[in-house]
Structures are given as C-alpha cells and as structure tokens.
Amino acid sequence: MESPSIEASGEEADLARRIALAAAGSARDAEAELYRRFAPRVRRYGLKHLRDEQAAADLMQQVLLVTIEALRAGKLREPDRIASFVFGTCRMLTLEIRRGAARRDRLLMQYADDVPFADASLAPRLDHERVAQCLDRLSERERTVLLMTFYQEKPAAEVGAALKLSAGNIRVIRSRGLQRLRDCVMESKEAL
C-alpha cells in the first residue's frame, strides 16, 4: 500500500515523541490527548468507508490502540510522521474490517484496559425539529434533491435521471440547498 505523506502538527509530533520516550503506559495524559486529536479524523474516515456509526466507532478504537501501542513499543521511528501512520493504519484496518478479520476482538482483549479512551469531540448534534423547519424554507427543487440524495444516498447522476435534469444541474441545486440548510440550522444554533 502506498504510504501517504501527511504532515502532523508540531503539537501532535510532540505528543507522539512523549509517548515514545516514556516507559510504556506512563504518559497517559499524552496518550489521551493524542486520542482526542485523532479520534474525529479516524471516525470520519470510518463513516465514509464503512457507512455505519458503530463500525466507525470500532475503527476509531482499533486504530488508536494500534497507534499508541506502536508508539509505546518504539515502532514508530519518526514521530513527525504520526498523522501518516494513523492514516495508513486507518486504511489497513478498514480493509481488514471489510474482510471480516477478527483483529478487533484480539486487540481489544489485549489492550483495551491499558489504553486511555479520552472523550473526543465528534460530530455536531443537530436539532431535528429545526432541520425540518429549515427544509421547509428551501425551494421545492432544493428540498427534493436533498431528500433524494441523502435519504437514499443517491449520486447526482441518478437523481438527475429521475428528475430529467443533468448531473451538473443536480450538483448545483444540491450544493446550494445544503448550504442554505446549513446556514438556517446554524443561524438558529447561534441565536440560542
């Protein structure tokens, strides 16, 4: 698998260095902070590729267990490459999950009690009643396109074929509609 090159922030590299230099399991604050920083990114990747909240949460745990264990064991020689390591582990474990490998259970049994699972700030929570009100404010076409796109996860070409519109046209309506929905929902959140 091609190794991606993703630059970690200086703080992330410092955290990785602290974990690597400490006696195994003794830099728990740094481990928790590293977990907190990378958890949302791994979860996003998991949601995109596994399309399941629970599977994405499982992936998040597995990837960060592997990462922290690798740092503790001194297997990651360049802490500056921590983001690339996490990303590569994401890709590898996602493939394994798709193949139904039993690595997850093995890892959790081995390390779960020993690695801190920090609270990570994950996806934003929306007021669904407000989303419904904001959907009402969209044009008929925008609402239809968003519903057909996101309720049944259909790409622009398929939605366009059903409505006798081009995929390009659907992309424009979809993007404009979602931005308007976002602005409306966020406006009410900020007003609270």
Next chain:
Amino acid sequence: MNASNCTAPLGFSALIEYWLDELDEAAEARIEEHLFGCEVCGAKLDEIVALAGGVRTAFGEGSVRAYVTDAFVKRLVEQNVRVREYRIPQNGSVNCTVLPDDEVVVSRLEAPLGGITRLDAYTYLGDAQPQIFRDIPFDPESGAVVVTPKIALLRAAPSHVYRVRLVAVDANGEREVGDYTFNHTRFVPSP
C-alpha cells in the same frame, strides 16, 4: 497541514461529492489526505454528514413535504417502509386517511405532463389563502406529480377537505392541468 494553517480549504461541493463517492480514485485520495491533516475541513465534512443525517431523520419522522419520483417511492417500498399511496385521476377526488402503522403517505396526481417545463402547485385548505409552491419537481414522462405530505401533520389533523391545483407556466402564461380534492378523514381508534 493542521487546523491553524489550512491554506487550501476544500469547497462545500467537493466535500459533498467526496461523501457521496462521486469522485475518481485520485481526487478522493487527495481529499482524504487533506482531511486527515486539516481539522477545519474535517469539521466542515462533519456538518455535511450531520445535515444529511438530519434530512433522513426529518423525513423518517414524517416532517418533510416533498415532490418526489416513482423511483423514490419504489425504493421506499423495497426498504420495507410502510407506504400508503393514493392515485388521483386528473380533476378527480379521493377519500383518504392515515393509519397508525403508515410511515409515509404518497399522492400521485395524474396529469398529462408532456411538454411542460414548469409546474406550480396551488393548495387550498378551508377559507385560508392558497399556498403556492413554485417550480415543483416532476418527471414529465411519468404522467403524474408525486408528492409526500408531512404524515406527522396529517396524523394530527382533524377531518378536512384539501384541494390542489396544478398549473403549467410558460412564456404564454398559465394553464391549469389538473384539480384534485382530498377528503381526509382522521383515523380514530375504536374504543
């Protein structure tokens, strides 16, 4: 790249296309690597994912009225959603209700739609001014406008008469293509 120095923020459209698997492999990989190093763009994707979930939840709760297509309704049925469907002939009427088990109500307003490029819907409830829905989506080849009303509202509504007029609009003006009456009876469970 990190949160404080995102010099090439990803656009909203690109993130939507990424989420919906519409990009080729190379473009997807570029976005993926960027997202992994950039919390600003990652948070933007989180919003898109949350909004997509919000749309699904709102429709699932019966809080979205939308003009849809036959294919959308067919897929709902395939997903084992309990759909109550009414077909109303052009200028016709129907006696309708919503039962406790219904999850989605669909009305098919039959009309000759060939050649029509823009359609507006005028809706009438009691003595109130009509509500006008401009430029409603439809498939001109299907021979019907397909609409899913808010089932949550219908369920709570008393018995009433509701009327819809479909009006074609073009450079020559407006032309009515159908008038439909819904005689809605509220479902009352037997004691």
